[in-house]
Amino acid sequence: MNEVKITVDGATHAVPEGITVVQAMWHIGREMMHDVGCLGGACGACAISVRFPGRFDNQCYLACQTPVEHGMTIAFMPSDASKKEIAPLPRTEPAEQVLFQYYPETRRCVGCRSCSMVCPVGIDVMGGVRAAIAGLHQDVADRFTNCVMCGLCAAVCGAGIRPHRVGAYTRRLTGAFYEKEATQLLERINEIASGEYQDEWNTLLSSELSDAREEVLNECT
Amino acid sequence: MNVLEISKLKVGETRSSRLDETPPKLSQAEKDALVQQYHPDYIKEAYGTIRVGMNKGEQTVHRVVSLLEGESPLASESIRLEAKQQVDVLIIGGGGAGSMAALAAKASGASVLMTTKLRLGDSNTVMAEGGMQVAVSPEDSPVRHFLDSLRGGQMANDKILLKTLVEEGPSVVKWLIDNGVMFDREEDGNLSLRPGGGSSKARLVRCKDYTGLELMRVLKDCVLNEQIEVLEYMPVLELLTDEAGGCSGAILKNLDTNQHFVVQAKTVIIATGGIGRLHIQGFPTSNHYGATGDGLPLSYRAGAKLTLQDTFQYHPTGAVFPEAMAGILVTEAIRSVGAHLLNVNGDRFIGEMETRDAVASAIIRECAEGRGVETPSGRKGVWLDMPLVDTLNGAGTLEDRFPNMVKQFSRYEIDITKEPVLIYPTLHYQNGGVEVDVDGESGVNNLFVAGEASGGLHGRNRLMGNSLLDIMVYGKRAGEAAAKRATSTEYKSITLQHLDRFHEAQKEAGVIPDTVSPILFPDYVNKS
Numbered sequence: 052m053n054e055v056k057i058t059v060d061g062a063t064h065a066v067p068e069g070i071t072v073v074q075a076m077w078h079i080g081r082e083m084m085h086d087v088g089c090l091g092g093a094c095g096a097c098a099i100s101v102r103f104p105g106r107f108d109n110q111c112y113l114a115c116q117t118p119v120e121h122g123m124t125i126a127f128m129p130s131d132a133s134k135k136e137i138a139p140l141p142r143t144e145p146a147e148q149v150l151f152q153y154y155p156e157t158r159r160c161v162g163c164r165s166c167s168m169v170c171p172v173g174i175d176v177m178g179g180v181r182a183a184i185a186g187l188h189q190d191v192a193d194r195f196t197n198c199v200m201c202g203l204c205a206a207v208c209g210a211g212i213r214p215h216r217v218g219a220y221t222r223r224l225t226g227a228f229y230e231k232e233a234t235q236l237l238e239r240i241n242e243i244a245s246g247e248y249q250d251e252w253n254t255l256l257s258s259e260l261s262d263a264r265e266e267v268l269n270e271c272t
Numbered sequence: 273m274n275v276l277e278i279s280k281l282k283v284g285e286t287r288s289s290r291l292d293e294t295p296p297k298l299s300q301a302e303k304d305a306l307v308q309q310y311h312p313d314y315i316k317e318a319y320g321t322i323r324v325g326m327n328k329g330e331q332t333v334h335r336v337v338s339l340l341e342g343e344s345p346l347a348s349e350s351i352r353l354e355a356k357q358q359v360d361v362l363i364i365g366g367g368g369a370g371s372m373a374a375l376a377a378k379a380s381g382a383s384v385l386m387t388t389k390l391r392l393g394d395s396n397t398v399m400a401e402g403g404m405q406v407a408v409s410p411e412d413s414p415v416r417h418f419l420d421s422l423r424g425g426q427m428a429n430d431k432i433l434l435k436t437l438v439e440e441g442p443s444v445v446k447w448l449i450d451n452g453v454m455f456d457r458e459e460d461g462n463l464s465l466r467p468g469g470g471s472s473k474a475r476l477v478r479c480k481d482y483t484g485l486e487l488m489r490v491l492k493d494c495v496l497n498e499q500i501e502v503l504e505y506m507p508v509l510e511l512l513t514d515e516a517g518g519c520s521g522a523i524l525k526n527l528d529t530n531q532h533f534v535v536q537a538k539t540v541i542i543a544t545g546g547i548g549r550l551h552i553q554g555f556p557t558s559n560h561y562g563a564t565g566d567g568l569p570l571s572y573r574a575g576a577k578l579t580l581q582d583t584f585q586y587h588p589t590g591a592v593f594p595e596a597m598a599g600i601l602v603t604e605a606i607r608s609v610g611a612h613l614l615n616v617n618g619d620r621f622i623g624e625m626e627t628r629d630a631v632a633s634a635i636i637r638e639c640a641e642g643r644g645v646e647t648p649s650g651r652k653g654v655w656l657d658m659p660l661v662d663t664l665n666g667a668g669t670l671e672d673r674f675p676n677m678v679k680q681f682s683r684y685e686i687d688i689t690k691e692p693v694l695i696y697p698t699l700h701y702q703n704g705g706v707e708v709d710v711d712g713e714s715g716v717n718n719l720f721v722a723g724e725a726s727g728g729l730h731g732r733n734r735l736m737g738n739s740l741l742d743i744m745v746y747g748k749r750a751g752e753a754a755a756k757r758a759t760s761t762e763y764k765s766i767t768l769q770h771l772d773r774f775h776e777a778q779k780e781a782g783v784i785p786d787t788v789s790p791i792l793f794p795d796y797v798n799k800s
Binding site for chain 2: 079082139
């Protein structure tokens with residue numbers, strides 16, 4: 052198997068090609084606890100900052116989703132430990148400004164794009180922040196669909212904006228005050244509450260289902 | 273060209289001719305025969321007999337037997353049983369079920385403490401892709417949802433648990449929407465529904481292929497808004513019991529300081545999830561890093577009974593290539609919109625929307641009988657042909673509905689809109705677990721269990737989308753019931769009498785534990 056060389060905490064290691072950075076950590080004998088979570092690219096625990104030879108900039112990735120590459124120098128980023136704003140949803144249709152009540156600094160964005168540069172899941176974070184400033188909630192919500200809440204965007208923001216929180220809160224506003232009702236859902240809830248299925252349940256649960264196997268199966272098909 | 277590439281070409285060649293084919297639906301007898309011959313649950317050598325505890329004399333896989341018969345981590349440590357904190361409801365586990373239970377218990381007026389061995393939200397929930405089953409369309413009904421689940425579960429489901437699940441499903445979805453979950457909608461505002469394997473109607477609600485991430489993000493936000501105290505990197509090593517044998521707290525360990533932390537609680541809810549990281553029968557897994565089944569030995573030693581502890585779900589479509597993705601799930605929803613399963617010859621061999629146990633068995637059969645494809649690292653698999661999804665539903669469907677899947681494979685230069693991928697069953701779910709009543713209470717007084725750690729609801733095979741519904745409905749129910757109990761009782765004594773009894777039983781049965789349980793994390797570290 053081909054090997055590639057990676058550098059972690061100053062030491063260089065040869066690891067098999069084709070494995071992820073997390074798998075490489077196990078390969079070089081590291082116990083993992085703080086820097087690993089779901090292993091499926093969804094929890095945001097394993098954010099890393101990576102440098103490559105000959106490049107001056109850093110790239111950020113999720114270690115469980117990133118194959119090792121020759122020459123990588125890797126540092127694991129600490130989890131977002133910032134205290135979250137207590138930001139409940141309003142009870143009634145929100146004013147456009149409700150977001151800024153909890154996240155007023157959002158409007159201080161200077162357009163440096165640092166947040167977009169560090170996002171390990173490739174969100175155009177700054178685009179989301181600008182959309183939030185413009186009051187385009189649906190646009191913000193769409194952009195942050197796959198946000199894993201690692202908080203790297205907030206860590207690099209010179210204006211103190213917390214884009215991941217802005218995204219999450221705007222998504223909640225958008226979901227809770229969706230413009231159209233899910234009428235079928237509401238009807239079904241009413242049907243169940245009014246006992247519409249009671250006769251069917253009575254018949255079904257009174258018979259010995261294990262003896263009525265074929266009957267049940269036929270009913271399904 | 274190697275065998276893999278030749279086979280991949282065949283898949284491309286047969287694509288257009290397969291479009292109109294419909295594989296015959298298996299009769300119940302055919303399905304039973306297939307499952308009994310090839311499903312890992314029926315490999316006798318993989319099973320052993322439990323020698324102590326409430327399920328003494330019953331069977332489960334060797335790995336779970338040793339977990340249940342395992343030594344408590346406390347055997348080698350001395351503990352002062354002095355409560356550092358008192359709380360009405362202690363919740364063990366920070367995933368979907370635990371968070372929902374915490375919110376429900378808090379809303380019911382109880383004081384709540386959550387503890388988790390990773391961080392809040394690091395769980396299987398956050399990775400769930402395909403959706404959540406809820407019978408809302410006019411052609412559908414809760415009764416139909418019940419019957420489909422019963423058929424999927426090989427008729428072994430607890431009927432009362434299942435009836436409650438399907439009836440409370442719609443209300444819980446309403447609760448989620450009110451709390452800001454963005455489910456995919458149709459033009460008219462109704463929930464967009466997709467079919468799932470073994471379901472007679474389309475009833476999966478979803479958020480693209482990020483359903484679990486969306487749910488967990490909202491639940492986490494709610495937990496933080498409610499200022500519920502959450503202890504992270506603090507697993508439970510042992511439960512505590514009172515003189516009457518009821519549960520009265522737990523001993524936690526701070527993984528960063530190695531200090532113990534004793535909690536006295538009026539009620540305890542175990543929401544520790546499943547067992548994928550035990551790699552039962554050597555299978556890769558789709559589960560998160562902490563899925564080591566901790567709730568099973570904890571509750572078992574405290575005297576709880578398990579049910580259906582011998583049955584596991586091997587999700588049919590786990591990636592086997594590239595090696596770095598081995599075990600990662602390819603959502604069933606991709607088959608529900610038309611992806612085909614194909615063997616080395618490019619032939620279909622099973623109806624893609626049969627239940628998971630049947631589809632997994634058929635894939636194992638193809639590979640066992642020489643019709644699988646071998647990967648460069650020696651794994652076997654069959655093809656999942658996803659480009660068909662765009663052919664059938666219009667170009668861009670994969671990118672639009674399954675952005676995560678497209679992205680995950682693209683990191684390894686595999687374009688799923690153009691080429692098939694190799695898959696094999698991956699250990700996905702613990703069908704059984706701790707036996708509970710409809711409020712989530714186990715056989716041990718004041719000990720509640722919610723989500724994957726509990727058993728009975730799903731029978732011997734869970735239907736797609738029923739686990740997300742399970743954690744919501746039963747997380748909520750357990751939280752409410754535990755809070756109600758806690759607010760009407762006093763704190764009880766905290767002892768380890770159950771452990772003494774368990775040690776006695778081990779001695780009597782001649783059991784010499786070969787593992788310390790809970791094991792907390794899988795051991796992947798290269799020691800050489």
